[in-house]
Amino acid sequence: MKRDNVILFPGSLERLLDEGLDAVEDGDYERAIKAFEQVYRFDTDHQSYLAPYAVALYETKDFVKAKEIAEKLLQSGTANYIDAMELYLAISIQLQLYDEVEMAIDALFEEDAIPEEMVNKFNYLRQLNQRLSDRYTPDETRFHQETFTLEEFLEQPVEMQQNMLSTLESGDITSAIPVIAQIVEQEELRPLVVTFALVLLYQVEYEQPVTVKKFGREKTVIPSKIALPNQDERTAEVLDLLGVQFEKDPSMLQLAIEAVQKYGILDYPFSWDGYSTEEVAKAYAQYIHSMFSGNQIECNDLCTFIRHIDQETDR
Known part of the structure; x- marks a missing residue:
């Protein structure tokens, strides 16, 4: 052709x-x-x-x-x-x-x-x-945006929730900030929706603590004081180690980068809490090798969780 x-x-x-x-x-x-x-x-x-x-x-x-x-x-x-x-x-x-x-x-x-x-x-x-x-x-x-209530937001399907937040992003969201802060703390919402809401609070430099609940864990943060998804030092350090690990295999490296970035978005603001950077890079290397080989491997809790996040469909 x-x-x-x-x-x-x-x-x-x-x-x-x-x-x-x-x-x-x-x-x-x-x-x-x-x-x-x-x-x-x-x-x-x-x-x-x-x-x-x-x-x-x-x-x-x-x-x-x-x-x-x-x-x-x-x-x-x-x-x-x-x-x-x-x-x-x-x-x-x-x-x-x-x-x-x-x-x-x-x-x-x-x-x-x-x-x-x-x-x-x-x-x-x-x-x-x-x-x-x-x-x-x-x-x-x-x-200027007409705000909505938390109840109205929760009644909508995932795609509409993302659209509602996206619409807020394009205007003055001052009146919607209290609702966005409530959205961030809703455990039943999809991880990507919570991430989107938390990023909005970061953008308006929201300085009140909020408690984020994802994948059975919770973490209290001040949105104005945390980095955006995949822009924190921890993620950069993990990617550097994986770059060395897969230096001779660009295909594996690309998959590893995509898995890390997806984790950074869906699990935001958690950052592999409780594990060292070396442990995180090793777990990703295990996961990527298993994807290429097609073989089941002995996987620790971190590796299992990384695989769960990477296979999460959030649309």
Whole structure:
């Protein structure tokens, strides 16, 4: 296959597609976008990657490109039309296309096109869109956010919770800070959601202690005084040791880096508490070797926990 003087060898498209899908599953959206961009050059209409491509663009806040891909998805005749429409609407809200969102949601309700189990979700989208639209004025460069209660937040599915926090991130979140602090302390929420909320508190330099509960452990921190995920000295030290360990095997090193970074996000603000840096690096080396060999190995508690975190699906 050839396009724009670029030759794509047999199997390359499938390999890029698999790489992009794996990267989305791992939460590595930048890598996913690089793979999907290449696929898109040769096949702009293939349904199998349009949705994850749009999600990756959304997560990296490239909302203009995300809208283009979401529109392609809707035009493709996808069987998951309502899911695709939900994604399209979430992107459009980020672009402040409030009138377009309102008309689209109204049309879906008028046509009775929304499954019963998704009615509450689309009602929330409509309400969120209306609140943002009401609070936006032409002489303001930024809009103010209408906050929500903890109960309203907990009622939403994971994807909507992430969208609600993402919407807060783009505006003045002062009025929402008390709710965000409560969200951080909810043990039943998915780890990635808690991480997102804690990062928001870090960004506003929140100086009150909060107690984070993840994977059966708890830790009290002051958000303004902790490093962002994967930007702490401990993570850098672990990666340095793994760089030496896998110096001659870049494939294993890449897997190790991805596993460490995923841990840093999902288990934030925990940082392998109770283990030395050397013990952590050794546990990751064990885990990565077992992945490549396919053999079950004797694994201590840390290695077992690392494997659990790495296999956690948080979407």
